[in-house]
Amino acid sequence: MKNVTIQLLTVFVISGILKCIFLSSFASIFIDLAVLGAIYILLRRQYPYYSIKKIMLYISGMTVVSILVDIGILRADIGNLIILAILGWMFFGGGNIIGGYRRR
Numbered sequence: 094m095k096n097v098t099i100q101l102l103t104v105f106v107i108s109g110i111l112k113c114i115f116l117s118s119f120a121s122i123f124i125d126l127a128v129l130g131a132i133y134i135l136l137r138r139q140y141p142y143y144s145i146k147k148i149m150l151y152i153s154g155m156t157v158v159s160i161l162v163d164i165g166i167l168r169a170d171i172g173n174l175i176i177l178a179i180l181g182w183m184f185f186g187g188g189n190i191i192g193g194y195r196r197r
Contacts (some may be wrong), residue, residue, distance in 0.1 A: 104131045112163075121163040129156045151183050 108128045112121050132152055137145055155176050162172035 100135055101132065104128055104135075118163050118165070122160055125156050125159050125163065129153065151179060154179050 105128070108124050111124050115121065115124070129152065133145070133149055136148060158167065158172050158175050158179075161167040162169055167175075
């Protein structure tokens with residue numbers, strides 16, 4: 094578990110550094126998509142028994158919001174609220190990945 098967490102944090106830190114270096118929105122789109130691909134590869138390799146489809150649906154939604162903020166279609170505060178809503182739904186709502194309702 095710790096190994097994957099460190100790898101994911103490393104991917105996020107490197108993507109943040111690359112976004113600061115390349116200030117164009119075109120490059121930030123490719124960085125976001127590369128991070129999405131790296132997350133998919135890491136999760137697929139380490140956790141084959143989870144529902145990768147559901148997890149990637151949530152992460153793809155957050156990536157789309159991030160791309161819309163990078164392009165300038167959404168403001169940053171609205172994008173953060175949307176991402177918080179996605180995370181809240183993932184943990185407490187009907188996502189059934191981490192938390193959510195229990196099966197009876």
